Amino acid sequence: MIKLDALLPSLDTALIEEMESKGIRKTVNEGTILLDSGQPIRNTIIILDGLVKLYREDTDGNEYFMYHLEPGDACALSMVCAMNYRTSAMTAKAVTDTRLLLLPLDLMDSWMQRYPSWNQFIVCTIRTRLEELLETIDQIAFRKMDERLLFYLKKHKESIGSEELQVTHAEIAQELNSSREVITRLLRKLAEQGKISLKRSAIILHDL
């Protein structure tokens, strides 16, 4: 059982206790879709353990990787959608087996009025994700594919906390809305520069 007070040190003790008693703990397997683009959101989600990726999908099946949620992170989207009964604008998928805390949305209003630290937490969460979105926009709008790939690898290295990223070239291509051949060629170049090494279905990230 993961302790909330260590994971969310900025929150009031009383709030943490209320989260413990009223939140729902849930474990989901790798690959589970937590939020589905277009589906209504009923709870705010906090990640206790594991890794979740958020990505944008369009109607033609294209997708683009946005950011990861790690332990202690709350899902900004679920906050802002849950609070006005709206549907999700992105898809969230568990990258590994993941433990979550679900907070029913009717708690949100009451907490906002009773716990200033909850307000700070919400605003801080939203702000962080907004900045990640803007950084992603910078990448897509202003950078070429080689830089975007490097950015993607850096982000993943931070999130997975390991040198070895288990992913195929085709998967990267899909998450960057590119094509497999292009990613293969760019990875090859990075490998020649000594920044990464390539294995089957995995990439070893050295100095990016």
Added chain:
Amino acid sequence: MIKLDALLPSLDTALIEEMESKGIRKTVNEGTILLDSGQPIRNTIIILDGLVKLYREDTDGNEYFMYHLEPGDACALSMVCAMNYRTSAMTAKAVTDTRLLLLPLDLMDSWMQRYPSWNQFIVCTIRTRLEELLETIDQIAFRKMDERLLFYLKKHKESIGSEELQVTHAEIAQELNSSREVITRLLRKLAEQGKISLKRSAIILHDL
């Protein structure tokens, strides 16, 4: 003097009164920078009259148009930044002479605890802008320049409330991070399709 209750019908009367008494009204000229990328934000901004554009700039001077703020809109960025004393991630510039209401940031916390309608307003504001950002990401990530140009023109038609958009090809090119020649050629195609007519320094938008 613009009446706040008509502009912001979702807010409590008591809150509106407090906004009237504690908010600062300000008029700025066309071209004024309201938020500057990297500068700290001291107030939350609500647009009373006029039009403001928000755009992302990178370090190399590239820019990309994000969205407009119209009367009754609050600046989501100023809310989320003001509340934790952070700097702006986008630039906001007045497109026309614009009247604003500035709300000092120390009011925010107290209002969140006293006025549920203020919380709803904040969440709704943030959500709307988040959706606009995601729509922009879709455009950049998944659409070609011709579709992005059409989207840009549609957005502007909605915001300016007029058929005639006063803008040069070079300005559009900058806001879409493209080049003047490409925009000229694409506009020419749209004109041939009868969707727009071209004038010097202006575009007449018919049926987009």
Added chain:
DNA sequence: CCGGCAATGTGATCAATATCACCAAGTGGG
């Protein structure tokens, strides 16, 4: 240990768009 599939490697070609090099047309100030 082999047959088949998933993953990767690679050249050729194509499409979109950026860039360059101009020219032409409108416009506003002196």
Added chain:
DNA sequence: CCCACTTGGTGATATTGATCACATTGCCGG
């Protein structure tokens, strides 16, 4: 009313990345 400047028009060329076609490699189950 003319000159300089801004804006728009247009062909040629370069670059990036997508697509196609196919070869190779590694791996896993029978």
